Structure formats: C-alpha cells, structure tokens
Amino acid sequence: xxxxxxxxxxxxxxxxxxxxxxxxxxxxxxxxxxxxxxxxxxxxxxxxxxxxxxxxxxxxxxxxxxxxxxxxxxxxxxxxxxxxxxxxxxxxxxxxxxxxxxxxxxxxxxxxxxxxxxxxxxxxxxxxxxxxxxxxxxxxxxxxxxxxxxxxxxxxxxxxxxxxxxxxxxxxxxxxxxxxxxxxxxxxxxxxxxxxxxxxxxxxxxxxxxxxxxxxxxxxxxxxxxxxxxxxxxxxxxxxxxxxxxxxxxxxxxxxxxxxxxxxxxxxxxxxxxxxxxxxxxxxxxxxxxx
Amino acid sequence: xxxxxxxxxxxxxxxxxxxxxxxxxxxxxxxxxxxxxxxxxxxxxxxxxxxxxxxxxxxxxxxxxxxxxxxxxxxxxxxxxxxxxxxxxxxxxxxxxxxxxxxxxxxxxxxxxxxxxxxxxxxxxxxxxxxxxxxxxxxxxxxxxxxxxxxxxxxxxxxxxxxxxxxxxxxxxxxxxxxxxxxxxxxxxxxxxxxxxxxxxxxxxxxxxxxxxxxxxxxxxxxxxxxxxxxxxxxxxxxxxxxxxxxxxxxxxxxxxxxxxxxxxxxxxxxxxxxxxxxxxxxxxxxxxxxxxxxxxxxxxxxxxxxxxxxxxxxxxxxxxxxxxxxxxxxxxxxxxxxxxxxxxxxxxxxxxxxxxxxxxxxxxxxxxxxxxxxxxxxxxxxxxxxxxxxxxxxxxxxxxxxxxxxxxxxxxxxxxxxxxxxxxxxxxxx
Numbered sequence: 001x002x003x004x005x006x007x008x009x010x011x012x013x014x015x016x017x018x019x020x021x022x023x024x025x026x027x028x029x030x031x032x033x034x035x036x037x038x039x040x041x042x043x044x045x046x047x048x049x050x051x052x053x054x055x056x057x058x059x060x061x062x063x064x065x066x067x068x069x070x071x072x073x074x075x076x077x078x079x080x081x082x083x084x085x086x087x088x089x090x091x092x093x094x095x096x097x098x099x100x101x102x103x104x105x106x107x108x109x110x111x112x113x114x115x116x117x118x119x120x121x122x123x124x125x126x127x128x129x130x131x132x133x134x135x136x137x138x139x140x141x142x143x144x145x146x147x148x149x150x151x152x153x154x155x156x157x158x159x160x161x162x163x164x165x166x167x168x169x170x171x172x173x174x175x176x177x178x179x180x181x182x183x184x185x186x187x188x189x190x191x192x193x194x195x196x197x198x199x200x201x202x203x204x205x206x207x208x209x210x211x212x213x214x215x216x217x218x219x220x221x222x223x224x225x226x227x228x229x230x231x232x233x234x235x236x237x238x239x240x241x242x243x244x245x246x247x248x249x250x251x252x253x254x255x256x257x258x259x260x261x262x263x264x265x266x267x268x269x270x271x272x273x274x275x276x277x278x279x280x281x282x283x284x285x286x287x288x289x290x291x
Numbered sequence: 292x293x294x295x296x297x298x299x300x301x302x303x304x305x306x307x308x309x310x311x312x313x314x315x316x317x318x319x320x321x322x323x324x325x326x327x328x329x330x331x332x333x334x335x336x337x338x339x340x341x342x343x344x345x346x347x348x349x350x351x352x353x354x355x356x357x358x359x360x361x362x363x364x365x366x367x368x369x370x371x372x373x374x375x376x377x378x379x380x381x382x383x384x385x386x387x388x389x390x391x392x393x394x395x396x397x398x399x400x401x402x403x404x405x406x407x408x409x410x411x412x413x414x415x416x417x418x419x420x421x422x423x424x425x426x427x428x429x430x431x432x433x434x435x436x437x438x439x440x441x442x443x444x445x446x447x448x449x450x451x452x453x454x455x456x457x458x459x460x461x462x463x464x465x466x467x468x469x470x471x472x473x474x475x476x477x478x479x480x481x482x483x484x485x486x487x488x489x490x491x492x493x494x495x496x497x498x499x500x501x502x503x504x505x506x507x508x509x510x511x512x513x514x515x516x517x518x519x520x521x522x523x524x525x526x527x528x529x530x531x532x533x534x535x536x537x538x539x540x541x542x543x544x545x546x547x548x549x550x551x552x553x554x555x556x557x558x559x560x561x562x563x564x565x566x567x568x569x570x571x572x573x574x575x576x577x578x579x580x581x582x583x584x585x586x587x588x589x590x591x592x593x594x595x596x597x598x599x600x601x602x603x604x605x606x607x608x609x610x611x612x613x614x615x616x617x618x619x620x621x622x623x624x625x626x627x628x629x630x631x632x633x634x635x636x637x638x639x640x641x642x643x644x645x646x647x648x649x650x651x652x653x654x655x656x657x658x659x660x661x662x663x664x665x666x667x668x669x670x671x672x673x674x675x676x677x678x679x680x681x682x683x684x685x686x687x688x689x690x691x692x693x694x695x696x697x698x699x700x701x702x703x704x705x706x707x708x709x710x711x712x713x714x715x716x717x718x719x720x721x722x
Contacts, residue, residue: 043719045385046364050718059711065686130532131541148533149693238534240693241686256353257679258360258381259715 031271037264044258056265066266069244076159076245077223084163084219085212088170093200095171096178106175113168117226121233124161128234147235151242154235158243161234162227170215177211178204209289217281224274246270311343314370314608317362318346319355319593320429323559327628335615342608344371352593353678356381363388368598370609373428375593376478377677379416380498382596383424384675384720389596390606392423392613398603399610407617407635411587411661415671416594419499425594426613429631431556432588432657433479435575439568441468441549449550449570452578453519460528463549470528472539473552476688477681478591479574480516481508482672487576488512489586489666493713498673502717506680509706512580514698517691524692531692534685554591555657558630571653573660587663589671592631632658675716683708 038056042049060066095105115123127135128147139145139153147154181204189203205212228247231237237244237252244252250270254263320328325348332346349355352375359372374382382389396403405413405423411432416425437449445466447459460470473479485492490512493503523529530548532538543551544564552574553561561569574588595616597609615621622638625631627647633639639658642648648655674680684705691701 041715041718043385044360044381045388047385047387048719052718059715063708063711065683065708130538131545148535148538149531149689236535238685238689240689240695241682252682253679255357257676257682258356258378259676259679259712262715 034264034267037260038268039261041261044260052261056261057269060262060265060269065241065244066249068241069246069249072155072242073224073245076155076162076227076243077220079159080162080166080223080227081216081219083159084166084170084222085215087163088167088215089174089208089212091167092171092174092178093204095175106171109171110168112165113172115165117165117229118233120161120165121230124157124230124234128157147239149239151240154239154243158227158231158234161230162223165230166219166222170219173211173215174208177208181207206290210291213281213286213289216285217278220277220281221274224270246273311341312604312608313343313345314605314612316344316346316371316373316595316612317349317355317359317369318373319349319352319375320373321348321350324429324629327625331616331621331625334621335612338615339611342611344608344612352378363598366600368600370601370605371595371597371612373593373595374425376415376591377681379425379594379671380502380673380675380677380716383416383418383673384502384716386720387599389424390599391418392426392597395597395606395610395613399607401610401614403614407637409632409634409636409639409658409661410665411589411669412632412634415590419496425596426616427590427634428595428616429556429592429625429629430590430594430634430661431554431592431631432590432661433473433475433483433552433574434555434656434660435471435550435552435572436543436557436561436653437550437570437572438468438543438546438548438565439570441466441546441567444468445549449572450575451573453516453575454578456528456575460523460526464527466549468549469530469542469547470523471550471552472530472532472542472548474536474539474554475591476534477684479552480520480688481513481684483574483588484513484516486589486669486671487574487586488580489584489668490580491668492672493674497668497671498675499670502713502720503674504710504713504717506674506706506709506713508684508709509702512577514702516577517688517701518698521692521694521698531689534689555654555660556592556629556631558654559628560630569653571656573656573663585663586666586669588660589669590632590661626654630654632661674713675720676712679712680709683712 039051039053040049041052041055091109095102095109098105112120127133130136130146130148136145136147145153147157185203185207189199193199193202224245225247227245228251231243231245231248232251235243237248246266247270250263250266253259253266257263316332318328328346332344336343347369349358355372356374356378359368359374362368390398393403393405405421408423408427412427412430413423414421416427417423435449441463442449445459445462445468447462450456450459456470463470482492484490490507490510491497492507494505494507495501495503497503520529524531530539530542532542540551540553540557540561542548544561546567555571558571573585576585595613597606597613601609617635619635619638619641622633622635623642623645626633626638626642633642687696687701687705690696691698696704
C-alpha cells in the first residue's frame with residue numbers, strides 16, 4: 001500500500017510543545033523517578049539507599065491490608081462512578097425538559113463544582129459530626145449510624161460526599177450532550193415512539209454514548225485520585241483502615257510514614273493498574289460507541 | 292527627595308547595625324500554641340542582638356516532618372526542626388542529618404548540663420549512652436482527667452489502679468456515666484502502658500542500642516488489658532468513640548463519660564471547654580502486674596533538632612536559642628500558657644515556688660508522674676517507621692473493639708506487620 005505523506009509546517013509541533021513540556025516535567029519525570037525509587041530502600045533523609053530489587057513489590061503484594069484497600073478502592077470507585085453518572089444523567093434529562101426557570105436549576109446543580117474536594121470533606125466533617133451534624137442526626141435516627149466506628153457507615157459517608165461533589169461536572173456534560181441532539185431527531189422520535197422511557201433508551205441514550213464514555217473515564221480517574229482530599233479530611237482511612245483507598249495508602253506510607261521505596265512501589269502498581277483499565281475501556285467499551 | 296535620601300541613609304545605617312545572623316525554626320504549633328511560639332521567638336530576638344530567629348508554622352507534626360525531609364533532601368533545610376515522638380527514630384537514625392544537642396552546645400562553648408533536664412523528658416531524645424540528640428521542647432505525658440461532679444454523684448474516688456476502676460465503674464454507670472474514654476490508644480495503652488508497668492516493648496533495648504526488629508506488644512499483659520477493655524466496653528464502663536483524638540475527648544467535655552485519659556498538654560483545652568469542675572491524677576496501672584510499685588510514664592510531644600550543614604555562626608545562634616528556651620522563665624511561661632511540662636528541674640522549681648500549683652494543682656500531675664521512680668524500660672523507645680506501626684495498631688484496635696477480630700488475632704497482626712516495618716527500617720539504616 002502506498003503511503004501518502006503531506007508536507008506541513010512545524011507550527012503544530014510548536015503549538016503543542018508547551019503542553020508536552022508540562023507533561024514531561026509533571027508526569028513523565030516523576031513517574032520515572034518513582035519507578036526508580038521503587039527498587040530501593042532509602043532512609044527518609046536520603047543519606048543512604050540500598051538496592052533491594054523487587055522486595056518493595058513483594059512486600060506490598062503479600063500484605064493483607066494492601067488487598068483490603070484494593071477491594072475498598074474497587075467498590076468505592078464503582079459506586080462513586082455509577083451513582084455520580086446516574087444521578088447527573090437523571091438531573092440533566094429532567095432539567096432539559098423544564099422550560100421555565102431552567103437556568104436557575106442549572107446553576108443550583110452546577111454549584112457544588114466550585115467547591116474544592118478538601119472543602120467538601122470539611123463540610124462533611126461538620127455534617128457528620130456526632131454532636132452537631134444534621135446528616136449524622138438523620139442517619140442515626142434510621143439506624144445506629146456511627147462513621148467513626150462502623151466501616152460501612154464510614155464508606156457510605158465518603159461515597160455520598162464524593163458523589164455529591166462529582167454530580168455537577170457530569171451534569172454539565174450531559175446537559176451539553178442533550179442539547180446537541182438535533183431537534184429533528186427528537187421530533188421524529190416523538191412521532192415514532194409514544195413511551196418517553198423507551199424513547200430515551202433507544203434514541204437519546206445512544207446519542208449520548210460518546211459523552212457517557214468520556215465521563216466514565218473522567219469519573220473513574222476522579223474516584224481513584226481526586227477523592228483523596230475528601231478521605232483525608234473526613235475519615236483519614238478510618239475506622240480500622242477500611243476507607244483507605246490505594247492513593248491514600250501511598251500518601252500514608254510515603255508522606256506520613258516516610259517509607260519512600262514502599263510507597264513508590266505502590267504507586268507504580270497503581271499506575272500500571274490504571275493503564276490496564278484505560279486500555280480495557282478504549283478497546284472494549286469504545287467499540288460499542290458510535291460517534 | 293531629601294526625605295527619601297534621609298530615609299535610605301537611616302535604613303542603610305540601621306541595616307548595618309543589625310547584621311544579625313538569621314536562623315529559621317520550623318514547627319507544628321498552630322493556634323494558641325503558635326502565638327506562644329511567636330512570643331518566645333520575639334523575646335529571644337529582643338533579648339540579644341547577634342541572632343534573629345524566624346519561626347515558621349508548617350502544619351501538623353506529620354506534615355512538618357515530611358516538609359523537613361523534603362527540604363533536607365533539597366538542601367534547603369531550616370536550622371531547627373520540631374520532630375514528634377513517633378518520628379524520633381526517623382531523624383535520630385539518619386546519621387549526620389542532625390547535630391546532637393550536646394555537640395552543638397560544646398561547639399558553641401555554651402555551658403550545658405544534661406542533668407538539669409527532667410529525667411523522663413531528657414531520656415526520650417537521647418541515645419543509649421544518655422547523650423542528648425534532640426532538645427526537648429513541648430513534652431506531655433498521659434494523665435487521667437476526672438469530672439469531680441460525676442465522681443461525687445457516684446460517691447467514688449478517682450482510681451489509682453485498674454483494679455480500683457473495676458470497683459467504681461458499676462457505681463459510675465448507675466449514676467448515668469460511662470466510666471472513661473481515652474484518646475490515642477497506641478500512645479497511652481501501648482507505649483506508656485509498657486513504661487507504666489516497666490515492660491520492655493521492643494528488642495535492642497526498645498530500639499536504643501540498634502534498630503529494633505521485633506516488637507514485644509504481643510504479650511500476655513497487653514492482651515489481658517485489652518480483653519478487660521473490651522469487657523468494660525461491652526458493660527458500658529469504657530467508651531471507644533473512634534480513632535481520632537477529639538472523638539474521645541469530646542464525650543468527656545460533654546459530661547457523658549466521667550473520666551478521660553489524655554495528654555497533660557490538653558489541660559488548657561479541657562479547662563476552656565468543660566463546664567464542670569475537673570481534677571487530674573496519674574495514669575492508672577495494674578496492681579497485678581506491678582505488685583504495688585509505680586513507674587513513671589514517658590513523654591509524648593516533640594523535640595527540636597538542629598540540622599547539620601550550617602556554618603559555625605548559625606549553629607552558635609541555634610545553641611543560644613536552645614539555651615534561651617531552657618531558661619527557667621521561658622519554660623515557666625511556656626508551661627503555664629500551654630500545659631506542656633517544664634523541661635528542666637529549675638523551671639519546675641520556679642513555677643512551684645511561685646505557688647502556681649496551689650491555684651492549679653491539676654497542672655502538676657504530669658510532671659510528678661514523669662518524676663516517679665524509673666525502671667529499666669521507662670526511658671522511652673526508638674522505633675523506625677513508627678508512625679505506620681501506630682496506624683496498624685489503630686486499625687487492629689478498632690477491629691478488636693468492634694468485635695471483628697479476637698484479641699489474639701489483633702495482637703498477632705500487630706506483631707507481624709510491625710516486625711515487617713521494623714525490618715524494612717533496619718535495612719535503611721547504615722552505620
């Protein structure tokens with residue numbers, strides 16, 4: 001097969017250069033560093049380091065608690081992703097149907113996006129305070145809620161806050177997706193199909209699929225990495241270490257515990273895991289999407 | 292123009308006259324503690340002209356140590372860094388990172404006698420020969436706070452031993468109180484439990500002689516104590532409200548529990564919040580283990596370390612600041628403002644002679660307890676990766692109190708995970 005090559009100016013390269021530099025400095029370089037560090041055991045002050053080969057990996061992968069946090073991370077990310085997408089989609093569809101005061105609703109739903117995760121966590125600390133927190137009082141009336149001692153309740157609390165924080169972003173994208181569906185398609189589907197429910201699943205949702213896929217990737221990343229601040233302020237991985245996500249564990253061991261080799265190994269494992277996840281998403285899920 | 296000229300001349304002249312040596316001090320004292328730290332620093336700056344100290348607040352103890360480590364690696368370390376008890380092994384085992392206080396004073400020709408310092412305070416940051424590595428600064432020790440009204444209602448006295456507690460707990464329950472709660476289980480019920488009962492807590496002489504590789508927490512005494520705690524919890528005599536410090540302090544301040552085991556440094560905070568009359572007494576011990584003998588607890592809190600790599604002039608300033616900190620009036624001020632114990636015997640005597648403890652007898656408990664007779668294992672401990680070991684303990688204790696694991700399993704896990712961490716740390720230490 002003959003390949004056609006076109007001559008073009010170096011301008012495009014020049015234009016993406018700043019972004020590439022940023023990626024190299026803030027992602028590629030640290031990533032190389034942590035791969036390197038993960039083969040060493042080093043005292044915190046960096047005065048001596050010993051090459052230990054795969055020992056850091058071996059110790060991480062033979063630690064029971066590591067698997068507990070893998071499990072929690074899996075459950076947590078799945079639930080956060082699912083609920084923040086589902087709720088946002090529901091809200092977007094409803095808000096799209098509203099004619100009057102539509103922008104008011106939109107603004108109200110988008111608002112939480114302006115809240116930084118750490119601030120959201122701090123808000124939650126107050127909401128879940130056992131003496132003055134209204135959410136604590138509410139849940140406590142329903143069952144013996146105690147997020148300081150009960151792992152289930154603590155997980156519920158962090159998931160709730162993480163979902164609340166993310167719904168608004170998803171809402172914006174879904175709203176934009178809905179509004180980009182051509183009016184003619186909508187009208188045609190209204191004529192063809194009586195049931196609004198069926199109409200949504202056969203026409204609207206497939207047309208939203210590219211948006212949903214994009215959001216899926218974004219949300220999984222969010223649940224993995226950006227919920228760190230919520231966990232740090234609300235539960236600190238407690239009780240019994242049951243709300244420790246993988247990222248939080250990297251932080252605990254590396255920053256609080258000053259075990260640089262061990263936490264580097266963990267972050268490399270995490271990086272590989274996220275890469276695999278990304279490949280799966282793009283190879284298998286993306287195929288089902290029509291742009 | 293003339294005004295400007297005059298101004299710049301004045302500035303130049305005054306600039307020349309305060310050619311003081313600047314040193315920096317990174318600390319973790321926020322809020323009211325931070326104000327006190329700033330006051331001490333400005334007093335030091337005012338007291339002499341050769342040196343200027345700049346205190347910098349760096350967040351929590353953990354965050355501070357992390358920034359200190361990062362700064363050291365980037366060759367931007369401050370002159371002085373405050374390091375908390377659990378981080379002591381990290382900094383002391385990093386050979387060459389810091390100048391031992393004893394050497395710092397010797398180098399700067401500042402007279403210094405280690406025996407001036409209260410024993411329980413001095414030993415914690417010293418090496419196995421007793422040479423002081425860190426400068427004790429804010430030291431506290433666990434004591435028992437009790438709600439006088441609650442105890443009077445139940446018609447009981449504060450317990451001296453845990454055996455005493457078992458007899459008064461039902462009465463407190465009858466009066467509508469949970470017997471006690473306590474904050475920071477690893478510090479009080481693991482580390483200080485061993486000191487209070489003169490039990491060894493790790494091999495290599497608690498880690499003083501060499502990096503320890505085996506933790507001794509998995510012992511019958513600890514298991515007995517925790518089995519009792521669980522039994523008390525189930526009976527409503529003991530309240531476990533979570534792993535956070537405040538989770539367990541608040542119920543005491545709200546008058547729900549009658550007694551609270553906390554830090555002597557919490558004195559000011561409790562005084563501000565509690566709406567009842569409270570007293571303090573020593574940390575209870577098991578008569579069955581101690582056979583009537585009482586041992587001192589050791590400290591928590593933090594010490595100051597002088598980073599290596601600065602010239603003679605700056606080190607001399609650091610030494611003179613440490614000297615200033617140890618002065619009786621500075622210590623007395625710090626002690627009264629914060630509730631941390633005075634670090635020298637002279638400062639303690641000064642505060643006592645002023646009659647402060649007649650007004651505030653509760654403020655003296657910590658010092659008296661630290662000055663109780665010592666045993667072989669009451670000096671402290673020096674364990675690597677200890678912040679993570681504490682996290683393992685918190686985890687297992689919660690699971691144990693929730694009834695998810697047995698006492699044997701909890702301590703077996705603590706032992707095996709801690710030993711792994713200790714072994715890892717030992718590998719990082721090179722002589």
